Amino acid sequence: MPAVVVVGGQWGDEGKGRIVDLLARKARVVARYSAGNNAGHTIVNERGEFKLHLVPAGIFYPDKTCLIGNGVAVDPAVLLDEIAQLESRGVDAHRLKVSERAQVVMPWHRLIDRLDEELRGAGAIGTTGKGIGPCFTDKVARRGIRIADLLEPEDLAPRLRAVLDYQNRLITGVYGAEPLEFDACLEEHLAHGRRLRPFVADTQAIVIDALRAGDYVLLEGAQGSLLDLDHGTYEYVTSSVPSSTAGGATLGVGIGPTDVQRAVGVFKSYCTRVGNGPFPTELTGDVGDRLRDHGKEFGRGEYGTTTGRPRRIGWLDTVAARYSVRFNGLSALALTRLDVLEGLPSLKLCTAYEIDGQIVSTLPASASALRRAKPVYEELPGWDAPVSGVRAFDDLPPQAQLYVRRVERLLGVPVDLISVGPEREQAIIVNPIF
Secondary structure (H helix, E strand, O other), X not given: OOEEEEEEOOOOOOOHHHHHHHHHHHOOEEEEOOOOOOOOEEEEEOOEEEXXXXXXXXXXXXXXXXXXXOOOEEOHHHHHHHHHHHHHOOOOOOOEEEEOOOEEOOHHHHHHHHHHHHHHHHHOOOOOOOOHHXXXXXXXXXXXXXXXHHOOHHHHHHXXXXXXXXXXHHHHHOOOOOOOOHHHHHHHHHHHXXXXXXHEEOHHHHHHHHHHOOOOEEEEEEEEHHHOOOOOOOOOOOOOXXXXXXXXXXXXXXXXXXXXXXXXXXXXXXXXXXXOOOOOOEEOOHHHHHHHHOOHHHOOOOEOOOOOOEOEEEOEEHHHHHHHHHHHOOOEEEEEOHHHHOOOOEEEEEEEEEEOOEEEOOOOOOHHHHHHOEEEEEEEEOOOOOOOOOOOHHHOOHHHHHHHHHXXXXXXXXXXXXXXXXXXXXXXXXXXXX
């Protein structure tokens, strides 16, 4: 049975974890394929609320195999802590497996991430400071440490010494900071290797075996497509390699493109962004504050799962969304947080940009041009009736139905799933994904 990819269609924080958690009930294997603990998913189920940063969202089903693929940057301390927290709340993590080929986030990665942002000053990108960018830099430069290295004590020591010598020259010479100590670093990561050993596996083989057996495989993305290194709003993008797009899923778990059946794009009913970078539809007044703080009293407002930073808020940008649909090859949409829009007298959809007096309908490559972009809006009526209890599309208020159908037409892809609340059952299945 071919795999299904779930990918974020905007700048991240679209609610991918909530969608993966819902869809995982049909899958045999759920595999995370990109990024690191700079991304976060919030899951609400019968056990309560969970904030995941590395563990796939399928972990709450006892019959699912959950994989952290080779494309993920793994901070061992963060992963071990996340496993411990899950198990302390009664979640069985023994079906979690980590790729032996995954890159390890090392102490110098976190340090360099912070020092580099300080060096950039006003031009800082706004990273999470988790070391993910420097980790992927080392991966591409062929000086990374992998999970497999942590399991080989005799090989780890000489490799670590050589890499740390290079990194300390950078830390002291470029940034003027204190060097890291070899013995402490080696001892720490040998201990991580011992604790992680039961979870380490050839995850590619597990995925291939599931596909050959005719089981559903759900590939879980992290971050958003508009943060992609190639296709995002460069330079305010992620350094994740492979890509944060649907195309990166095959590389991140080690399967071929013909093994993927569908690509599902998750979009909020509006837009959010964390960190710096151009954001044409950004709202700075009362409407933006209302959308950001909706559900804040229940811990559900628009604040970063990983950083706690308030998210920037804007109307749904269908220019950027169409671009995301195109390069991801999306065949279905999942629209989240429709309930957040209730109570607004009217809603706006950005359908084009005005840049230097010209109307454009595609996303410019230049960050400078995107900063100059003025959104061209289409206005639709709002609705007052609550939708959190609705489970059928036809039971939505007519104005909400109109909004969803207009999004479909503007993006050219059907909305197959609508989220109307944080809990697993607060969803409208318009068409089955599997």
